[in-house]
Amino acid sequence: MSQLSEDQLDEMIDRERLRETAPLNDWRTIAARAREEGLLRGSEAGRIWGSAQPWLRAAAAVLILVGGIAIGRTTIALPSSASSVASTEAVAPTAASPSAAALATPASSTLGFSSVEEASTTLNRALSDYQRASRFLAANNASGGTRDSLAIYAARAEALDKIVNATERALQTAPHDPVINQYYLATMGARVATEQMVARPVVLKGF
Amino acid sequence: MPFDQLDLKRAIAGDERALQRLWSQHAPHIDAVVRRLCGDAELAADISQEVWMQIFRALPSYRGDSQFGTWAHRIAVNRTLNALRKIRRLAKMETEIEDDSAITEMDSDRTFVAESIEQAMSKLSPGARAVFVLHDIEGYTHGEIGEELGITAGGSKSQLFKARAKLRKLLAHLVDETPTVAGKGKGHVAAV
Numbered sequence: 001m002s003q004l005s006e007d008q009l010d011e012m013i014d015r016e017r018l019r020e021t022a023p024l025n026d027w028r029t030i031a032a033r034a035r036e037e038g039l040l041r042g043s044e045a046g047r048i049w050g051s052a053q054p055w056l057r058a059a060a061a062v063l064i065l066v067g068g069i070a071i072g073r074t075t076i077a078l079p080s081s082a083s084s085v086a087s088t089e090a091v092a093p094t095a096a097s098p099s100a101a102a103l104a105t106p107a108s109s110t111l112g113f114s115s116v117e118e119a120s121t122t123l124n125r126a127l128s129d130y131q132r133a134s135r136f137l138a139a140n141n142a143s144g145g146t147r148d149s150l151a152i153y154a155a156r157a158e159a160l161d162k163i164v165n166a167t168e169r170a171l172q173t174a175p176h177d178p179v180i181n182q183y184y185l186a187t188m189g190a191r192v193a194t195e196q197m198v199a200r201p202v203v204l205k206g207f
Numbered sequence: 208m209p210f211d212q213l214d215l216k217r218a219i220a221g222d223e224r225a226l227q228r229l230w231s232q233h234a235p236h237i238d239a240v241v242r243r244l245c246g247d248a249e250l251a252a253d254i255s256q257e258v259w260m261q262i263f264r265a266l267p268s269y270r271g272d273s274q275f276g277t278w279a280h281r282i283a284v285n286r287t288l289n290a291l292r293k294i295r296r297l298a299k300m301e302t303e304i305e306d307d308s309a310i311t312e313m314d315s316d317r318t319f320v321a322e323s324i325e326q327a328m329s330k331l332s333p334g335a336r337a338v339f340v341l342h343d344i345e346g347y348t349h350g351e352i353g354e355e356l357g358i359t360a361g362g363s364k365s366q367l368f369k370a371r372a373k374l375r376k377l378l379a380h381l382v383d384e385t386p387t388v389a390g391k392g393k394g395h396v397a398a399v
Contacts, residue, residue: 002379003375003376003379004374004378004382005375006371006375008382009371009374009375009378012324012378013324013343013344015324016243016325016344017344020235020236020239021235021239023230023234023235023238024234024238024241024248024251024252024255025252025255025256027227027230027231029256030230030256030259031223031226033256033259033260034226034260037260037263037264038221039221039226039260039263039264040221040223040226041220041221041223
C-alpha cells in the first residue's frame with residue numbers, strides 16, 4: 001500500500017491551516033449563553049424591568065401612561081395651558097382645588113375628557129399619586145428577599161440622573177413643551193424614590 | 208472593518224453588537240481549531256460555546272500585546288483541551304501516550320478511505336490528533352504541546368511521527384487515483 005510523501009502531507013496541512021469553516025453555532029445560541037452569564041447586556045433593560053419589584057414596574061407603567069397622555073394631548077393639537085407645566089407644589093392635590101370634580105375621575109378611565117383643564121388635572125393627579133406612591137414604597141418596602149442592593153439603586157440613580165440631565169437640556173430648548181415636562185416630572189419621581197434608597201440628597205431642579 | 212479599541216471597550220461592557228462583530232470576525236478560525244481538536248462536530252459545537260464564553264469573560268484581561276486572534280486562539284486551545292480532559296478523552300491519551308495508540312488500529316483502517324485530511328484526522332487517537340493539530344496546523348512547539356497536554360516533548364515528537372505516518376497511509380489512495388477520478392471532487396488532493 002503506497003502512501004503520501006512527507007511533502008505531499010505538508011502541502012495538505014498547509015491547505016488545512018488556511019481553511020476556515022462555518023461557525024459551529026449561530027450567534028443567537030452564543031448570545032443566549034452570554035446573556036445567561038451576564039456577559040451580554042444588549043437586552044439588559046428588558047431583564048431589569050422583567051425582574052423589577054412591583055412598585056418599580058408600576059412606576060414604569062405610570063411613566064408610559066403619562067407620556068402617552070401627554071403625547072396624545074399634543075397630537076390632537078390642543079393648546080397647552082400653563083397649568084400643565086406643573087411644579088411640585090402645583091401637583092399636590094388640595095381639597096380646595098377647583099378641579100375637585102376632575103380628581104374624582106378614575107385615572108384608569110378610558111373615557112375622553114370634557115376639557116383640557118380636566119385632562120391636565122387628571123394628569124397632574126396621576127403624577128402626584130405616582131410620586132407619593134413611589135416614595136412610600138421606597139421607604140416601606142420590606143420584602144427583604146427581593147430587595148435590591150444599594151449598588152443597584154446607586155446605578156439606577158446614576159442612570160436616572162442622566163435622563164434628568166438630558167430632559168433638562170431639552171427643556172432649555174422647549175421650556176413649555178408638555179411632553180418633555182411630563183417626562184421630566186416622571187423621571188424626577190423615580191429619581192426621588194431611588195435617591196431615598198441610597199440616602200443621597202436630591203436637588204429638584206426647577207423647570 | 209477591524210475590531211478597534213472602542214469596539215473592545217463596548218464588548219467588555221456587554222454591548223451585543225460589539226460582541227457579535229468580534230464573534231463574526233474570529234469564529235471561522237476559532238471554531239475550526241475547536242473542531243480539529245475534537246474530531247467530532249457535535250462535541251465541537253458544545254465546546255465552542257464554552258470557548259466563546261471564556262473569551263468574552265477574559266476580554267477585560269486582553270492587553271493588546273498580541274493580535275486579538277492569537278490571544279483568542281490560545282484561549283480556544285486551552286479551553287478545548289480542558290473540556291476534552293473533563294470528558295476523559297485526553298485522560299486516556301495521557302496514560303497511553305507512550306504506547307502505539309496511533310498505529311494500533313492500522314489493520315481496521317485499511318478499509319477506511321479518507322476524503323480529506325480532516326476526515327483522516329478523525330481516525331487518529333485523541334492524543335495523537337491533539338499533538339498533530341497543535342504542532343502541524345497550529346504551530347505549537349513540542350515543548351508547548353508538552354505543557355498543554357502534560358506529556359514530555361519527546362512523547363509529543365513520538366506521537367507526531369506516528370500520527371503523520373498514519374495520515375500518509377489513510378490518504379494514500381488520493382494520490383493513487385487517476386487524474387480523472389481526482390477531478391471528480393478530489394482535485395485539491397490530485398494537485399499534491
